[in-house]
Amino acid sequence: MDLPGLRAIDVHVHVEQDDHGHLSLDGELMEASEAYFRGSENRTPTVADLAARYRSSGMAAVIFTVDATTAMGHPALSSEEIAAEAAEHADVLIPFGSVDPHQGAEAVERARRLVIDHGVRGFKFHPSVQAFDPSDSRYYPLWQAIEELAVPALFHTGQNGIGAGLPGGRGIKLRYSNPILLDDVAADFPHLTVILAHPSVPWQAEAISMATHKANVFIDLSGWRPKYFPPELIQAANGLLRTKVMFGTDYPLITPERWLTDFELLPIDADKHERILKLTAAGVLGLS
Template identity: 35%
Template sequence: MIIDAWAQHPTLRHSQDPIFESLRRWTKIPLPTAELPVRTTLEMMDQAGVDRSLICAWFAPRNVMISNDEVAGFVAEAPERLIGVGSVDISKPMEAVREVRRCINELGFKAIRILPWLWEVPPTDRRFYPVYAACCDLGVPFCTQIGHTGPLMPSEVGRPIYLDQVALDFPELVIVGGHIGYPWTDEAIAVATKHENVYIDTSAYTTKRYPQALIEFMRGHGRSKVLFGTNYPMITPAKALENLDELSLDDEARQLFLSGNACRIFNL
């Protein structure tokens, strides 16, 4: 089994948002002009043998690129393949808490994801804390982005070391830091090693771009700490999994990376 821990089924609003223009230098993906059907995402998964994908909503200040209800609609088209991950507006703390509860209790989502770079504040900002408390109360992971940003936004808020303080304040909170934390991957490994409930996902990177320190972590004591992710549609599942064998993971480490850790962490 293969589970993609970070993907999007994008709306046209998301795909066409000017904030992603800088990424097109690398992806060479033309600007979409029509909504992407869910079957296209499923076909991309099938090409790589990906069984299930966690697809997320996108909330930015004054801008909802992919709403929670839209994610729920996509999941409803393929409930055996797609898993919802919600997001919220942290500028409205009580509304955010109520929306977290709605995402989990009514929409059936498995996690909440908020991206610090979209809000230009680190995850230690006070506005995140009600969301952390709600996730703890509901027993669901909080997912976020660590590392530099592809979009031309400040990267400092993605330093993995910020999650150290969050994990100290909320030791029961399960935290998944996506995008491997580069160029601070050693920080990410250190925080994930220190805290029982902190994890890393490899979204936005192909296997041949994983830092050697991360590969060694996956082979050794960090085998239960790293999840496979794509950041689709930025990277297709097939592209993300190219050269997987070159990581030289043993059978246990490979199974945990591709699905076992995600099944455990997201209660799938």
């Protein structure tokens, strides 16, 4: 990957459909999330779609799905297939894997295979959609394995567009995405890089505190247009956390162009832009 030639690294991009036409979520949840985010140019991009889209924009992207097979009862997209396809577009795509934490020892072994045999560069988890408390010690063997594999773990935090507006939010519980639950994980596995995805509304202060306190905790800025960022997050990105926050969109829910246009208008010093847009991510991903 030609890091100097890249405009930015988007650390949060979803693969929503595989080459067989299987979707990452069932129809009701897909429609609810699209309504919450007010749509996008292509709601169900494949790996090939993402490669073409980011290559044309002069950017790289971290891509993944979420394996919530147990909680959702919906078969997940294959992280193995995503990794194989991403390898064909290694100039712009960086694959993360996802495993179902409820699968216990099988999830641990699969995580190892995904890194060693399939070349994934990290893992994505969504505690609310996967219906688990990441601070529960029953999941510690998984965090230990990922720490030993020396790749980052990216966790959804804060508000959730999946299930939004549906009765009971389709049973999806927001409390699992309180970032403070990950403070135990970051403390107990100090060599595990923990990335808190999204402005963690309504728990933004907790996320900032964790990223300030722990060297192994970072924040990605995806899932919200920057013009809606909480003021305390903007202040932190421009100061204390200038080396701890990273560009991310949540594409296809938010386009990188829309995100970058908003970002240029934030009161963040210009000399910090390159670090936020790609340099911190390059370090976290082992690209520099």
